[in-house]
Amino acid sequence: EVQLVESGGGLVQTGESLRLSCQASGFTFDDYAVGWFRQAPGKEREGLSSISNNIGSAYVADSVKGRFTISSDNAENTVYLHMNNLTPEDTAIYYCGADRQQWNPNIPHLPRYWGQGTQVTVSS
Numbered sequence: 833e834v835q836l837v838e839s840g841g842g843l844v845q846t847g848e849s850l851r852l853s854c855q856a857s858g859f860t861f862d863d864y865a866v867g868w869f870r871q872a873p874g875k876e877r878e879g880l881s882s883i884s885n886n887i888g889s890a891y892v893a894d895s896v897k898g899r900f901t902i903s904s905d906n907a908e909n910t911v912y913l914h915m916n917n918l919t920p921e922d923t924a925i926y927y928c929g930a931d932r933q934q935w936n937p938n939i940p941h942l943p944r945y946w947g948q949g950t951q952v953t954v955s956s
Contacts, residue, residue: 834858834945836866836928841950844918852913852950854928859945861885865934866911867943868902870924870952877927879937883911893937918954925949 840852854866867882881902883890890902901914911928929943 834930836930836945836947838926838928838947838950841926841952843953843955845955846919848918848954849914849916850918850952852915852926852928852952854911854913854947856909856911856930859930861906861909864930864932866904866928866930867935867937868900868911868913869927869929869937870922871927871949872921872924875924878924879935879939879941880926881913881937882934884934885911889934891934891937915952918952920954920956923953924951926952 835857837855862885865882865884868880869877871877879893881892883902883904885904899916904911927949928947930945931943935941
């Protein structure tokens with residue numbers, strides 16, 4: 833059974849940082865790309881970043897470039913989203929997704945597999 837489990841969300845203040853984790857199981861991690869999305873109340877789901885676990889290429893959406901980065905620990909089957917200088921506009925549920933092909937996070941994409949999400953709340 834494929835599982836993607838996000839963790840690391842929480843309540844932080846403006847300007848602080850968080851690292852989200854996406855623990856994957858049930859598929860060959862190296863054969864997939866994993867990425868991050870978020871959805872704020874009343875807004876559409878937004879692509880943030882993706883990484884190819886096979887070749888290590890990483891993309892970050894223009895909307896968060898310079899503040900967010902993505903990394904992968906293939907030994908732990910885990911992908912991380914590092915978020916810096918958070919603002920209240922970053923408040924959302926953050927999801928990870930996995931697919932065979934890496935995608936450009938600036939273009940709408942629906943990965944084959946999804947996690948349940950983790951809440952990030954940034955207070956002003």
